[in-house]
Amino acid sequence: MEQAAEAAWAGGGLVRARGVVGVEESRERLFRLGAEALTESELLCVVWGPGPRSPGPLQLAGTLLARSGGLKALVQEEPLALSLMPGVGPVRAAQVLAALELGRRAQRTVETRPKLRTPEEIHAYLAPKLGAMRREVFHVLCFNARNVLVHDARVAEGTMNACPVDPREVFAAALTSRATAIVLAHNHPSGDPEPSIQDVGLTRHLISAAQLLNIKVLDHVVVGDGGYVSMMERGLFPDAGWEAKRWSANGGGG
Known part of the structure; x- marks a missing residue:
């Protein structure tokens, strides 16, 4: 299974970009080990992808999580306030909030008219x-x-x-x-x-x-x-x- 994942990754024609080692390594770990094996910083790094700003995405993700108090606090951030944090900007703010909202929606019941009794x-x-x-x-x-x-x-x-x-x-x-x-x-x-x-x-x-x-x-x-x-x-x-x-x-x- 792990070899197949590595082959699929290699076959995708993706080239490791200079200066974005954290992004590529996080993606590779996701394919080899599954998303559940990644840290919260690595998951944010994958969502963001490479960008021109410094510090790198992985370091920025760790700093952002530490500053905000973790994912639970991060999901409560207002989009504008998040975008004004150093190194984030409107694009990355939108990406992370959209990803967190997708995770919240995935937890909801799939029934449109559920039967709730307690x-x-x-x-x-x-x-x-x-x-x-x-x-x-x-x-x-x-x-x-x-x-x-x-x-x-x-x-x-x-x-x-x-x-x-x-x-x-x-x-x-x-x-x-x-x-x-x-x-x-x-x-x-x-x-x-x-x-x-x-x-x-x-x-x-x-x-x-x-x-x-x-x-x-x-x-x-x-x-x-x-x-x-x-x-x-x-x-x-x-x-x-x-x-x-x-x-x-x-x-x-x-």
């Missing part, structure tokens, strides 16, 4: 979308009676520590998709998914409004850095007797 499944669905965002965003997940997701609407976007939510936007999304139940969800860019007093107050306000529309609010999931909090499981819903078995859009076991 807070764990909701988190697994949302984490690739919300886990690395720099600002708070608020989503309404709309379900039919079989717990199939029929619409995922982002109804608000705020700052790093606040996200004003208009109840009209929340229920417009639910009514437009003819949902029988919804799950509220938002992220905490700080990484701590613990709900705030404001989060709990908003949730209870929306639950009261949903009852008038005969729409069931199944949960409010707060997404943090690698974790989440289900307000339903935490007992933060108005009905203290709310049970996990009621996590169903039709109220009868889904």
